[in-house]
Amino acid sequence: MASFEPVLTRNFGVENIRSIDVYRAKGGYKAAETALRSMSPEQVVEVVTAANLRGRGGAGFPAGVKWSFLPKDRRITYLCVNADESEPGTFNNRALMEGDPHQVLEGILISGYATRTTTAYIYMRVEFHEQFHVLQKALDAAYAAGLFGRNILGTNFSMDCYIHRGAGAYVCGEETGLIESLEGKRGWPRIKPPFPAVEGLFRRPTVVNNVETLACVVHIIERGAEWFKSIGTANSAGPKLYTISGPVKRPGVYEAPLGLSCRELIFGDAYAQGMSDGKGVKGCIPGGLSVGVLTEQELDCKLDFDDVRKYGLLGLGTAGAIVIPSDADIRQVLMNVTRFYAHESCGQCTQCREGTSWMYKIAARIAIGAGRIEDLDLLIEVSQNMGMMGGLSICGLPDGAAYPIRTIVEKFRDEFERHIRAQEPGRAAEVLRRLNPAAYSLPILGQSRWVGVR
Amino acid sequence: MAWESLDRRTPVIEPNAPPVLSEAIRAKIRSFFPRYETKRAALLPALHVVQDALGHVSWQAMKEIAEVLEIPPAQVLDTISFYTHFWTHEKGRKVVVLCRSLSCQLLGADAVRQAIERQLKIGEHETTEDGAYSFVTEECLAACDHAPCLLINERLHKCVKPGDVPKLLADPNNDRVAMPRSELFDRPAGSAVESKGGA
Secondary structure (H helix, E strand, O other): OOOOOOOOOOOOOOOOOOOOOHHHHHHOOHHHHHHHHHHOHHHHHHHHHHHHOOOOOOOOHHHHHHOOOOOOOOOOOEEEEEEOOOOOOOHHHHHHHOOOHHHHHHHHHHHHHHHHOOOEEEEEEOOHHHHHHHHHHHHHHHOOOOOOOOOOOHHHEEEEEEEOOOOOHHHHHHHHHHHHHHHHOOOHHHHHOOOOOOOOHHHOOEEEHHHHHHHHHHHHHHOOHHHHOOOOOOOEEEEOEEEEOOOOOOOEEEEOOEEHHHHHHOOOOOOOOOOOHOOEEEEEEHHHHHHHEEEHHHOOOEEEOOHHHHHOOOOOOOOOEEEEEOOOHHHHHHHHHHHHHHHHHHOOOOHHHHHHHHHHHHHHHHHOOOOOHHHHHHHHHHHHHHHHHHHOOOOOHHHHHHHHHHHHHHHOOOHHHHHHHHOOHHHHHHHHHOOHHHHHOOOOOOOOEEOOOO | OOOOOOOOOOOOOOOOOOOOHHHHHHHHHHHOOHHHOOOOHHHHHHHHHHHHOOOOOOHHHHHHOOOOOOOOHHHHHHHOOOOOOOOOOOOOOEEEEEEEEEHHHOOHHHHHHHHHHHHHHHOOOOEOOOEEEEEEOOOOOOHHHHHHHHOOOOEEEOOOHHHHHHHHHOOOOOOOOOOOOOOOOOOOOOOOOOOOOOO
16 A cells, blocks of 8 residues: 555645646646547547446446447537535545646546537535635636637537536435536436436436546546556555544545555544544444444445445445544434435435434434334334335435434444433423324323323 | 414515616626526526625515526526525525534534524524624535534634634624635626625
């Protein structure tokens, strides 16, 4: 690992890297020139497919394969760049856009060429104000240098690029939700098929890629597919930006080959350097909230696309780790997690809309000290029925909600039970009755009187 | 009564009210048209422009946006009601957005929230009496390495401690980023209701 040379973050911290001249002096836009002048779009797709570049946005779908789904006889193609980063614990796109904006633009240019894109839209979440100005300034400079617009770099390839700002919705990070939102509608994911590659934005062939995926493309063109595959593990090639937050000594963005272990990320000298204030680790959510939780004993899990599944997690996700310290109340963690999904469910599919809010109510009940042991089974049952069963919902949000909730309840069940047993007796029934008088004013079997409504 | 009924007889929009969107705002919205295949796709940019210029998007503004985009007003309402960023009623000149996601909570966002509420004397989704501040919480602001973080209009404040809050909120320049800016989404010159300030 010592020989690993960071590429995505190589320009981070370089003075004035946001200016196009500095970026060019560092060798920037060379890869774009190589691709546009000496390669055909099909060759670029081939190289990226050969490099086995898997999407960095969460699902891990190979980018080159996604591009090859585009119909051959298309006239208009759209490229949507997913910068709607809103998975809790994830901030690698933000780091890329403010740390090296031209690298992102170069990735867009090369990928746009490979997919013969006519217009690229960068869908950026609205909370990114500073990043918007940075990227828009960089984009203006790139336009002025002839890197976007008509006849780029003197070739007959033309592409426009615009930044489209979102308006605060997690579900717009889902590719079809993003497309709907770009069309000016509510960000409701679409039923697939047709997949965006066939019928996407404005019903044209569309490719949606994450910012980090596109940044990787630059280096694949520069150094070749073999170099890319030599990094990381067999099935998960390439460098990856790992982000870590929570009570650790050095939270931040770290570039490492795929397959870094979670323990190394938390305790490694090159990474977060351990917990702050001498706290212990209770658990770690290794890849953005939606993948699930690892306990302290499971920290040796390798963070790549395959190993995480052995620990009952959804996948690698965005590799944004949140460390839960030993003094955190797991009930509060569960409540925070369930609240997120209850707030962000778009409301199209019944089991997600109802399931997420139901689980939030249960978690809130447990958190205020009115839980019941059977609530834990109920949470698992709801999460089973809501996500995890394929094809039940339009998008992946209910799966993303089910995994963290189920893993937290299953892996920390002892702790929940300890808390519930320590509650004062009768508290649960009292709170429930107060919260929902109608349901609890029913006669109890074997008793002649009604349980009163107050 | 447990619920309030809406008065559907009084029109929300005055029949002869003067337009709220100035020609400059309309021109700015139209400048987004060439970017997209349909005019409806310019709706999100249009809502941003209007909210930045007028502070919030009123019913009348929605109707006028619909006119500019040549879509039914119901579609504007449909879209605007989905997104948390847009305000359909008056908000304060500065909006304090506190992150409430897991990283921030683990590092003490709850204490920061209490400090804000104590300082501004308002709860979540409320506006101070002088109209200076509104306070909301949001899901992850993607700055977990600087948790707990909060956003005041467009400026991100990192690693906020409860003790910093009074000073932070008293600072008049706590909402602007000093950096090379793009005017693309900024409000069009001379169009704004100046008394609103900020934006």
